[in-house]
Structures are given as structure tokens and as C-alpha cells.
Amino acid sequence: MTISQPQSRSYTSPTKQNKATASVTLDNTMGHHPHTNEIKKPIGLDAKLQFNTPKKTRLTVEGPIECSLNGFQLLNSPLFNKGSAFTLEERAAFGLEGLLPAQVNTLDEQVERAYKQLSYLKTPLAKNDFCTSMRIQNKVLFYELVRRHIRELVPIIYTPTEGDAIAAYSHRFRKPEGCFLDITDPDSIDRRLANFGEDKDVDYIVVSDGEGILGIGDQGVGGVRIAISKLALQTLCGGVHPGRVIPVCLDVGTNNKKLATDDLYMGNRFPRIRGEEYDQFLDKFIQAVKKRFPSATLHFEDFGVTTGRPLLQRYRNQLACFNDDIQGTGAVVMASLSAALKNTDRDLLDSQILIYGAGSAGLGIADQITNHMVTKGLTVEQAKARIHLMDVRGLILDNMAESSTPDQHSYSDPAKDWEGYDTKSLLKVVSEIKPTCLIGCSTQAGAFTKQVIQEMYKHNPRPIVFPLSNPTRLHEAFPVDIMEWTDNNAMIATGSPFKPVDGYVISENNNCFAFPGIGLGSVLSRAKIISDTMISAAVDQLADLSPLPKDPKAGLLPPLEVINDTSAKVAAAVILQALKEGNAKIEDEIQPGKDEYVKVPRDFDSCVEWVRSQMWKPEYRPMIKVEHREDIHTHQY
Template identity: 40%
Template sequence: MTNAYNILNDPFLNKGTAFTKSERETLGLVGTLPDFVQTIEEQAERIYDQYQQRPDGLQKREYLMEVFDTNRTLFYYVLEQHLEEMLPIVYDPVISPAIKHYSKIFMRPQNAAFLSIDNPDAITKSLKNAAGGRKIKLIVVTDGEGILGIGDWGTDGVNISVGKLMIYTAAAGVDPREVLPVVLDVGTNNKELLDNPFYLGNKHERVTGDKYYDFVDKFVKSAREVFKDVYIHFEDFGRDNATKILNKYRKEIPVFNDDVQGTGIVCLSGVLGALNISKEKFTDQVFLTYGAGTAGMGIANMMYREMLVEGMDPQEAKKHFYLVDRQGLLFEDTPGLTPEQKPFVRKRSEFDNPDELTDLEKIIAAVHPTVMIGTSTNAGAFTEGAIKEMAKHAKRPIIFPISNPTELLEATAEDLIKWTDGRALVATGVPSAPVEYKGVTYNIGQANNALIYPGLGLGVLASESKLVTDELLSAAAHSLGGIVDPNEPGAAVLPPVSKLPTFTEKEAIAVAQAAIDAGLAGDNIKDAKAATDDMKWQPRY
């Protein structure tokens, strides 16, 4: 194979028609490209024109993935120019159907590492092969069990790792040459996949127990051996495994679980933003978590820790939390409680009619929440009756239906504004258009983890932090304040995605400074801003 062939087929090296005349001479590319030399701006104009001609989101995404597979710099340049428009295309919500069709439309592996539990001895070799000699600093890994709101998609869940890493680069400038998407193929319990002749993963049920945890452990140890000091981001693991895996490693190496921690941080940021608008105190809030799985408990724990930071007694703080899951309000004697749920459950003796507290409207009437966050994927669960009941007891009810994709939202922003006569402070998990109500335009914040994890990751990488502690997470949550004017009528509780690169930089500096202050940063890292600036990559030739 010629040098020209290798260059034009390496997305990290290829510039396509932007190779200059002198570069073509030097690299042996003369005659391998049309003669005209384009600028990256001209290439981007052509790409965007072709993008616009695709009729729907999935086809738009497939086209952008062709660019991604061909020319990484050009892909990120185009994404940077149209970030707000394209973010839902390359990630949520369009990534959901892309995952469902992954095996069927598979063309290229996007430089991912596919690790099979049936061949654990190949982990180290697989990581090295996928990296191709690149110095990897960040891994996003999934086992595909709890993908977004769509469940178990096995090895096809690798698309979530690819998508998350796209956001790290687009939003925070993490160098795409230094990242690696990984999927742990431990099987799947999705019968549709097991029966599908096109499915590319292991065609057996999920391996569980010690064999599963040993495989995860071997991956973590191998990754840290192959890529010194790599930061590992766990994504969309099942609710029985996510917190257990995070807790095993978080005091030893820099790790992060987006479902457990990221959702909690962005919701904390949203509540802080809402309280900036309502002028109320954090410690006066009563929290109802609707959907007490991985994400819901991550949110409850993040809010609880903030209560402690505010100086509240731990036992008093726990009285401010109520968990609602499939069984209704969770009590001490509710069967099947998880370790994460147990600290927050209530006593039946607190209520006159505890057996009736399976209906959300009745639960709200009994506990008077001021903050209600939905992670249930139970579409329409926040009914008009339930919301009006909440609004009776809260002057500015804070309501975040953050399940995704769109069809799984507990309520729409428009309904929440209407049902509370404009008093609700709302964020949704997917993009929501502004709501016009009684002459006021209500801007709806998006409680998207993309507001948090890219800046957090950049700060961790820039500071070379040895761990990702609660102090770093708190710094990330508080860093989003001051971007939205809370005195504007209809102000959003979170900054808009259009300002993502601006506030991720602010967040990264705050996180890096927190690492320095805690003595967790690398020996040579003294200036948070300088370290962050040095770390950022720009999509330019």
C-alpha cells in the first residue's frame, strides 16, 4: 500500500481536498485528489449543503458519520460551526435509532475497541490495536445494558461511547486523537438482538456475577497499564452494576459514571439556577425523585451532598427526600430496595394512609415537594392533576422531566408551564422549544449531561487529577451559575447549548482549580487556566 493510500484513509491525517500543492508533493499525493485546493471553510460549506439535503435525522447522522470516518478535523470544524443544530443529530435523540440499527448499517468501527467476555485474554491486545499507536488519555466505555431510555442493546451500544466522545471534543476541545470508545461485549438479554442474524455481538445472554466483575476489572487494569493515567468514563451500565463499579474504582483512579454522577451534577446545576430565579434557599427544598434507578439515585445523592455542603445535619437532610419508583413511594419495608435507595426511604408511620401512596398525585398531596425530577421513562407520568397538586404547595415548583428520548418524557415543557400558570421552573432531558404563555417567552433549559461531562473531563485531564472527588463534581455544578440572567422574564434554569463551548471552558478551569486546591493535580500543574488552555484542541489544519 502506498503512503498516499494510508494518509487518505486515516481520518486523523486526511485533509482531503485541503492538502496544499506542496503537501501533495511531499506526501506523494499528486494525482490522488482533484487538482483544486480548498480551504476548510470551503469544504465545510460543501458538507453542510449535503447535510441539509438529507431528509431526516438518521440520514443526516449517517452522512455526518461518513465525514467523521474520513476526515476527523473537518467533521469537528463543521460540528463546531453548527453545534446547537447538530448536537441532537450526532447524539441524543437521533443516536437512539442509530443504535437500534447499528449492526444492520455497520460500515466502519470508528476506531472503537470491542472487548469480548468470551476472549478476556485479548483485552490488552485489543486496546492496543484500536489505539493504533495513539496516546489515549480518555476512554468512554459501556456494556450496553442501560442505553438511554431504550435498554439493553448489547455491543450495538458502542455508538453511545462514540457519541459521548464526539461531545467531549466538540464542546470542550478534547483532542480526538487521544480518546478511545470501548464496548464490553458480555452478551445481551435483548431477544430481538439474539434472534437477529445481522447482530454483531455475542449471541448469548448477559454474563453476570463474579465472571462479569472480573472481566470489568481486567479491562480497567489493562487500560491503565496500556494508557498511563487514562481517565475512564463509564456510560449506560445497568442499574445493578453502575454504582457498584463506580464505587470500586473512584477512590483509586480517575473514573466517572455519567448516569450516576453526570445526571446528578446537571440537575443540581439546574436546581441552583432555578433558585437563582425564585430567590429561595436550597436547604428549604423538598425533593421528589420519580424513578429511583441509577440516574434517580445519582440525583438524590448529589442533592443530599449539597445539603451537607450548605451545613445541614445529615439526618435532617435526609428528611427532605422522597423516592418514587414502580411500587410507588419507597418505604423501609418495600421489597427489592437497592443499597442506594435504602438511606432515603421513609417510615410508613409518617403517613396516615401509606398503602394509598402508589399514585403520584396522592404522593404529592402527602409530601408537598418543591422539586420533582423524573428519570422514569414513564411517558406522561406527570399528569395535569399531579402538577396542579404540586403547584398548590410550591410558589415556584421546580419540575425536571429528564427522561429521554423525547417520546419518554414525563411531561412536556409547554404543559408544565400551562398547568402551573407560568410558575414552574422547567428543564427537560431533550431539547424543548421556548414556550409562549400569556405574553412571556419561557426559555426551557435542557438538563443534558453534555452541559457537564465535557468541561469536567477537560478539567480532570488538564489538571492530571489523580481522582474525581465530590469536590470536583461540586465545582462543576456551581460553575454554570452566572451565565443566565435570572431576572429576565422566562429565564432558563440552565445555560443554552448554543453557549456550550464558553461554559465548558469556565467549568474546566473551576474543576482544574479544585484539583489543585485538593492536592490531586499533577506535580507541574499550578495554573488552572493555563493548563486548560494548553489542553484544548482546535479543529484546524
Template identity: 40%
Template structure:
């Protein structure tokens, strides 16, 4: 039997229910339902945002698998962004580990399986070369003030995930909105699909990316150049954040473009500012200033090298020479101590090479170098063992231990291990969250040392100033602002970073500090506000139904 249709058989789409920026679902009033022709398309009851949020939280908390929670919240964001951000903002401590680290790592490994709806832009180095600007113009929003872009080359500590890395830009931009109040409609996530050398992905029948070997050399650089030029043409006033590129590309691209457009690499500069703030906080506990620290960096990728670059710059501001500052930063990578006799060091590592005997034994390095702090960003789970941390505790009354690798499976040690192996004397932070630790009679709640304390506020500050460039001094200012947000009560709990619930206050402080530097250095295009903190707070998007 033929289907009976009217004169026009194409279905009418209720745009208000399809666009997550304007959809209110059961929150549409009775008048709205009549005027927008939504009557009958929704259940009769009109709910407030608070009532809708209660349902979301109930359903979310019924889920026990973190990836299921991630998928549930992703579906909510794709349906109703106002409700999504209302729920996230009112429950930041609970939501951040779900929408970003550590759960986003698992989401990226499963991206091609859990994919449901388009979000952001996928730009292929194979299908779109020569037409990148045309693809950018397909973005349906009129503005993109903040772009987070990845090529999937080094997703967290998980390596090359190709197009599956899209979860990272989406997650980062969710934090821009939740933590710094940057409106979701001006945020654009981009995955540059340059292929992947991950054979398991290329052979996966469900993989959604290009089944090509990863582009390298001149063809890769030419594609990136086309992309950057297209961004400057289509979105000339955007902030471009490079995210989770592999080491070789990350440093090269940062050096190439940092003086020509408003861009930064969060893995390098954001990690540096976050880590420096953590050291400032740790120094308030140990009684040692930054210039007194001797830091052993375990892992010599973007995170730790960015950390060390920032520390060296800060030490120089405190009066040490460049040579003295670098001498206080010693590196170990997967092949052992980073020393001048090694011939396998790329340029970005060799600047930190010291004139020492080579060894692969971390315990020997600890005994010889006598570090006050050991910083792990190695991407190797359980890299810090009891022998190493016990040695740190013998050398220092209050040893500083940062286990920053993400996701949780890649953490160099757990919080519980760090406290147990140092007799409860450790000053600890980790990249992934850990539950509170009780050692003897004292309970500690070490905070998560994560870049979400830095990059959202940096982006807000750049927008506030209309900055044309991002400088290293902005990240030094961000580190000081973040450290100043840590209270004495936080330190007493073993927390080196503020509670997540106060993330928007942190973003205001960081934004004001960054905007102030932008004006002082001549990178601002907007008139300076008399009260930068008030201006940053007033700029923030608040999720509500108008």
C-alpha cells in the same frame, strides 16, 4: 481475460486520504498533492475549510430524518475529523441533538444496521477473556487519555442494547472534543460485549454482538476486573468514564474502583452535578435556596439517585444534617413510594427510604409531601400528567419540573405540556431539547438539562491537573461553576442552563473548578497554573488545517 498488473499487484493506499485525523480531502494544497502523491486522486479545485463546511451544511440540511443526519455526520467524522469538528463547533446548537441526545438513542437501536466503519474497540467477554490487555494494545493510537466504556446494559431509557450501545461512548467522546476541546486522537470509545438479555437482538440476523445471555455474577465481575487491570497496564494515566451500565453494576463498580483509579460514572455523578446546577438556577427564579427545596424524584435509577446523592452532599455543605437533607428527598420507583416497609429495595435505594405509608399514587404523594420540585428520570414517556403538574402548581407559585429522561419519546412530559398545565408558571428543564413555548403573550426557551454541560469540563479539568482520582467535591464544584455560567438573560427566557453555543466557555469554567479541587485535595500530579481558566482554554484542540 487476465487482469494486467505491474510487478507488484497490491494497491498503493494513500494513507493521507484514509486516516480521518490527517485527511483534508479537497483541502490539500497543490503542493501537498504533489509531495504526497495525491494528484489525480482529488478534484482539481483546492477548497478552504470554510468552503468544505458550507458543502457539508448544505447536504446535511437537505436531510430531513434525524438518523440520516446522524449517519451523514458519522461518515464525515470517519473521513475527515478536522472538518467534522469544525462544522460541529461552529453550529453547536444545531449539531448536539444530532450527534448525541436524542438522535443517538435511535442510532443505538439501529447500530447493527447502520454500521459502516470501525471506530473504538469492542472487547468480548467470551472471545477475549484472558487477553483483554492484548486487545487494548491493538488500538492504533499511541495514547488514550480519556476512555468512555459501556457494557450496553442500560442505554439511555432504552434498556439493554448489548454491543449496539457503542454509539454512546462514541457520542460522548465527540462531545469531549467539541465541547471541551480534548483532542480526538487521545479519545478511546470501548464497548464491553458481555452478551445481551434482549431476545430481539440475539435473534436479529444483522446483530453484530455476541449472541449470548448477558454475563452476571462472579464471571461478570472477573471480566470487569480484567478490563480495569488491563487499562491500568496499557493506558496507566487514562481517565475512565463508566457509561450506561445497569443500576446494579453502575453503583457497585463505582464503589469498587473510585478510590483506586481516575474514574467516574457520568450517569450518577455527572447527572448529579448537572441537576444540582439546574436547582441552583431554578432557585434564582423561585427565590428559594437549595436547603429550602423539597424534591420528589420520580424514577430511582442511576440518574435520580446520583442527583439525590449530590443534592444531599450540597445541602450538608449549607448546614443541614445528613438526616435533614435526605428527608427533603423522596423517591418513587416503578413499584411506588420508596419507604422503609418495603423489602424489595436494593442497598442503593434503601438509603433514601422514608418512614411513610406506601402508595403508588403520585398525586397523593405530591399532596402529602408538598414538593417544591419534581424530577423525572423514570424512562417512562408521559409519566407526568396534567393532574400531577396542576397539583404542583397549586402548591407552588413557581413549581420546578425537570423531565430528564432520554430520548424524547421517554420524556416525562413536553415543555409545552409543562407550561400549559401550570398556567405558564413552571420552571422547566428537560433531558431532550424542545422548541420554544409561547404561553399567552410570553415565549419561553427552556434549555436542555444534559450532562454535556458537565462531563467534558470535568475531563478537561482532570487532564489539566493530572488527577489520580475523582472526588465528589469535584462534582459539587462543577455544579457551582455551571450555575455561575447562567446569566440573568437566560433566566428571563426560562433557561436554567447556558446556550449550547457557549459550551466551550462552560467547559473552561468547570475544568478550572475541578482542577482547583484536585490540587486542594492532593490528587493533582501537575503543578497548579496561576490562571486555571486560561490554562484550560489554551489546552483546547481547535479544528483547523495547519
């Protein structure tokens, strides 16, 4: 499949030395393409529409769409397909006459029909299948359907239902999506990525090796679906163009014996390759991304606990990359914690934080809280002394260095302070630490018992409790119980959606409140790297958007229904911080059609409006038939 580049008004980033090549001349009959500065001739009944003024940056998404596809090829392109919404003129121009029923529908009518079809389905997994099918047929319709029913459908297309779909990937496989990179053929990495175009074609990449999927562990090649799901949220919530992204699966084998012995399993069946061969494979992938897509943001997703952090630490200063499990989870939790603390008499710097679960998520949360405390005036050592970690061994102590990772050990409590105490008992640890906030990312269902919560409540009149493990069946406690045990005084955020309890809204600590805004901010600023201070800026902005100060029964986070506005504001905060610290390349680029550089407004409200103008929206736009040009059109499907 081919996509006409002006679908997203992308352009090759010109430098200050070749400013003239970005100039575009327009008249009523022919024009220069903003990428090539070469004259092209329009084809089709709506050709005159294509000569609107070129937009400012590559994520601007207004005006007509140029398309070189025809007939069945067009109907089979999820990015271009409108189904029954193609106008009569478009049907004639694109060879669609006789291929569609006579009635021309609006997007509203299509959404109504799709939602009725969805409503007939009885199980979440069946609804997930329906949404997947729609996404690979018509992306505009898919995103508009989910947008209008976002609270109902995000749990269907993401956690918790997506975890079940990933586990059954090889049995439910219908159509390939994404880029599959095989550790047995590392020399083919660049060739495989080339199927998705070049620098001008791609803004955002999500990559997973499938080892730590949504709390259900090693899912091998099925991990490609978590990359697909995260990109769906990046578009739905953050407005990144769905035709300018790549989901990548790194198939390095699997240690899941059930998968490896399944005759239908579609990935490599050998045990996971680790060590030097794995590291070299990852490095070849990173170098290929840097070479082929130097302007793209790279998002690491659901790597294992022993892999994710070293990978981020190794490459975070080489390119704009981000680990959602570590940084995204930590950012949302820190924002929720900040919002909660504003409704207590406690300050962040005086708080004691107990994190139950010391894997990638738990350590990421600890790191983000540490970073935030440091920005507020503490030293790293002072901040870490206020954060306590527990795992299956109990409270992590400084005499457990041999069995702890270096990152875990950096948060260890002095063993001498705990002599004679049962450090494996969560109840006893809570009794001694008296935590301001108790965070669960252990996947130990029911770990936050009535006794534990009431012990915390004894020392803290407004306990902050975040049971975050996914899926729902693995939650450390349920909100209805926590509220009952604390006389409705607890402030709760969870890892999966829950209904209100006695009128109190339970916020879902969903990463979609952070990573889409951070990702969009990175893309729009053309960030060199994603720094800790950029993420802290996102945290502060998200916390400021909490509705709790105005409504004591509101959630800690903004409602999901305003997620686009939330993401725009988070992105603006990230962009302004990137510009402040000299970490943004966007103002080195020239606006297509103008002999001037891009200028980002420094005023926050104006920057938010600028961000909104760059966000992709699920809407049908006029389509223009053009001839295919290899140097103009991308290779995205």
C-alpha cells in the same frame, strides 16, 4: 494507521528524577523529539515549520502536525485527512497529486458544502448516518460542521437520534470504530487495548457494556456507539483531542431477545453473563487500563442499574473514573436546581425534592443533591430526609428493604408517616410532600399529568419541573403543557431539546454541560481520582453561569452555543479543586522543551485561559512529512 505524536504535543510524563530527559534543543535544521530526546530529520517542503517552540502540556494543539502517512493511506486517516483542503505543497509532499480535484478549498468552503449535503436529507437518522460517515473520513470537518450548527446537530449525533442509530447498529454497520472486548476471551484484553498505543497516547476512555442505553435498555454490542457519541461530545464541548481517546465496548452478551435472534446481530448472542465471571472480566479491564494508560480518565457509560453504581463505588478511589449516568446527570440537575432556586424565595436546604424514577439516573441525582446539601452544612441524614424517591412500586418506604437496593433504601421515607395514604399515586405523594422540585427519570411518558403539576403549583408559586427521560417520546410531560398548567411560572429543564414556549427558553439538562468540563479538568490536572468535591466545584461553577438572573425568560443553563467557554470554566473549577485537595499530579510533570515543572495558575480567570490554551480545536494546521518511528508515533487510527 499511525499518528505522529506531536499531533497533540503529547509527552511521556517525566518525573522529578529524570528531568533532563525532557529537555529539547532546537535549531533550524534538526531537533530532538520531546518524547525521546533523539535527533530526527524532517522531510517535506514545510519541514522548517516543525521547529516551533514545543508547547507546555500534552493537550496543547497549536503549530504544525507531523505525519508519516502517504497517499491513499493519508486520505483514509480521519485524523489527518483534509480532503480538498490539502495545499499544493502538501499534495506534493504527501503523494496526493492526482488523487484530489485541482481546486484547493478552505475549511469554510468545505463546511458550506457539507451543510448543503446534510440539508438535502429528510430524516434525523439519515442525517446521523451522514455525520457518522463524515466523522470517519475527516474529523476536523466533522467537528467544525457540528460546532457551527451545534443546536441543530447535537440532537442528531447524540440524544435523541443516536438512540435509534444504536438500536439499528448491526443493520447499519459500515466500518468498525472502537475497541471490542469479549468476555469469552478475557486474557486478550491488554492485547486488544495495545492496538491504541500506550500511556503517552491516550487521555480519555469511554466504556459501556450496552445494558442501559439512553432509556432504551439493552442494546448489546451496539452500545459501542454510545461510547463513540460521548467521546464526540467530549471533543466538541470539552476540547479533548479526538486522536487521544478510546471508545470501548464490553461484549458480555445480551438479554435483548430481538437482538439475540437477529441473524445480522454482530455481538455475542448468549444471555448477559453476570456474577463472579462478569466482575472478574471488569476487573481485568480496569487493571489493564491502570497498567497501560495510567494517566487516562475512565468514563463509565450506560451500564445497568444493578451494575453501574457498584462499579463506580468499587473503583472510584483506585483511578480517575467517572460515571456520567450517575454523576454527570446529577451534576447538571443540581446546577439547574441551584440556578432555579436563586429565582425563588426558597433555599436548597429548605427544599423538598421528589424524584420519580429510582434507577441509576435517579439515584445519581439524589446523591449529587445530597452531596451538595452536605457541602452547605447539612448532615447526610438531614439531606436525605429532604429527598424522596418513587418507582414502579410507589414511594420508597423503609419497610420495603427486601425489594429495594441498599442505595434506594437509604432514601426511604418512614412507613409510619404514610399509613393510610396511597403511596403509589404520584398525585397523592405530591399533595403530601409539596415538592419544591419534581424530577422525572422514569421513562413513563405522560406521568406528570395536569392534575399532578397543578397540585404542585398550588403549594409552590414557582414550581421547578425537570422531565428528563429520553428519548422525547418517553418524557413525563412536555414543556408547553407544563407552562400552560402553571401560567408560565414553572422553571423547566428537560432531557431532550425543546423549542421556547411563549418566549421562555427551555434548557436541555444535557450532560454535555457537565461531563466534558469534568473530564477535561481531570485530564489536565492528571487527577488521581475524581472526588465528590471536584464534582461539586463543577456544579457551583455551572450554576453561576446561568443566564436567568439577567433575563427572566432565559434558560436555567448557559446556551449550547457557548459550550466551549462553559466547559473551560467548569474544567478550571475542577482543576483548582483537585490542586487544593492534593489530588492533581500535573505539577509533577515537566514542560517539554523547558527544564521546569508545569505550573497551573491559581487565579480562576488565569486558570480558565490556561485551560483554553490546552483545548483541541477543529482547524487545519500545516502538515510536515516525517519518517515513521515506532518509538515516536502512536498506534491510534
